[in-house]
Amino acid sequence: MVFYLGIDAGGSHCRARLVDAAGAVLGTGESGPANARIGIERLHAVLAETAEQAVRAAGLSGGAQIQAGMGIAGISRLGIRDQLAALDFPFASVAFETDAVIANIGAHLGGDGATLIIGTGSVAQVRVEGRRFAIGGYGFPISDEGSGAALGLSAMRHALRALDGRTSRTPLSSAVTERFGHDTARAIAWMDAATPRDYAAFAPLVVEYAEAGDAIARSIVEDAALHIERFIETIFERGAPACALAGGLAPRMKPWLRARTVARLREPLGDPLDGALLLAGLPVAVLGPRP
Template sequence: MSYFVGIDAGGTHCRASLYDDKARLLGSGKAGPANVFNDFASAMQQIEHAISLAISDSKIHTDSSNIVVGAGCAGGQTALAKEQLLKWRHSFKQFYMISDLHASCFAANKGDPCIVIITGTGSSIAHYQASNVAQYGGHGFFHGDDASGAWLGLSAVKLLLKSYDHIVRDDEFCSVISKELELDYPPSEANKAKHIDAILTRFKLKRATDYAVLAPIIVDLYKSDNKTARTLLEKGRDYLISVLQANKLSSDKPIFITGGLASTYQPLLAQQLAQEINIMQGSAQEGAMLYARLQAD
């Protein structure tokens, strides 16, 4: 018997789900960050680890030669990742790689046309139709990912630093962010330089995931009606809407949203667009598995 594994590999974690040949879920596993564009070798190690954990969770006895893998990967649409995949030696029966957006599209509307918005550590929007995916955004932390968890975290750090120059005045917001960074707020004039140095040192050479840990805190501040947090999330909402409207994506197809910030952005988008925005129910792992089944048949 062949088994199928669906992978959701992103900037924060890698999830694997093991299915039988009837698409029944048997087991799941979770490993670390796996962006195939940023670090292909590390991403594949995490993918293999997540699959191993899923097999263990299922309690079945099989080896990788009986497993067909569908991997929905952040960065999986890039030429560099595809080139590295061709060179990668693996022991699986078959291994198919698509972008995490592509996998989410399969899961969102069971292969029918749709729009998918991803708002997790990174952000991107996909238009799925006739088995083709047009991607908007998703260019990575340094070159985009507006509205994402990493973008929120970076924005918060910038605002905190600006508060030291008396440009930003929101003691509640800055105090909560400072507490997460293990700093007092406001600092005395004598300690201000030490605080700035501590922040710059903490985030030196950090990745998107290191900034994204601040996103849940910003969401909590937004829920308590903090003005600065609300402004940030509305700015993220407006960016997502601008992409939808500039590319005429918000009218004739169902829109789904997924990712750690989905439940926060969903009502903001629905109200502004005056149309239904659906929280995606199917997982990206399921979508990647369905893609692999189609390719293997």
């Protein structure tokens, strides 16, 4: 019997889902960050650990025939795919793509359409008449507009300006600097080693204060919403027949979009792990018809 393993490896966490040929879920796994930035050896370890959790939960033996599909953030970087291909995985086959690609495959069950992912980072993945391409997603801090990391970076900038008196203190700035004892030196020391995930951890706080009426928090979230809307406009300008939102921050940002923008969006038909399973070779008919 053939089994299918899907892995979604992103900037904040790595998830796995193992199913049988009928699509029944047999086991799952979850670990920490698993993007290309963490280094190939560490990435391999996280992928292997997450996969092993799912296989162990399913009670499968080492001889089970498993076809794997993995969507990994950051593998478009030079040389990463070759390094991944050289790794040893105990599966019958392994297919690699970016996390954006599997999200889009899952959202449209392999059909044409686009997915805008708003999570730790941001990127749009598009499929038009069988041709695939990405918009944005060049990495933090040069890109990732509208993302959790971008919200956190803006919050830190505001907080530090408020500490030295260049702007007024607000509840958001106080909440951010409180984590560093309102000490600029401690904040700078944190920034020296901070990852996109670390910045993105401030995103829920920014949205909460924006919803509560904090002026600076609102301006940060509204600016992020403008970037998201421009993403969506570009997606349709490039010929996509439909667009879905994905990513952990998407539900929090959707209420900040204009009604006419929201009206153009479509609910995903599946999730990124569905996309990874389809990448692994699971027949699309198991999950549902193409749109």
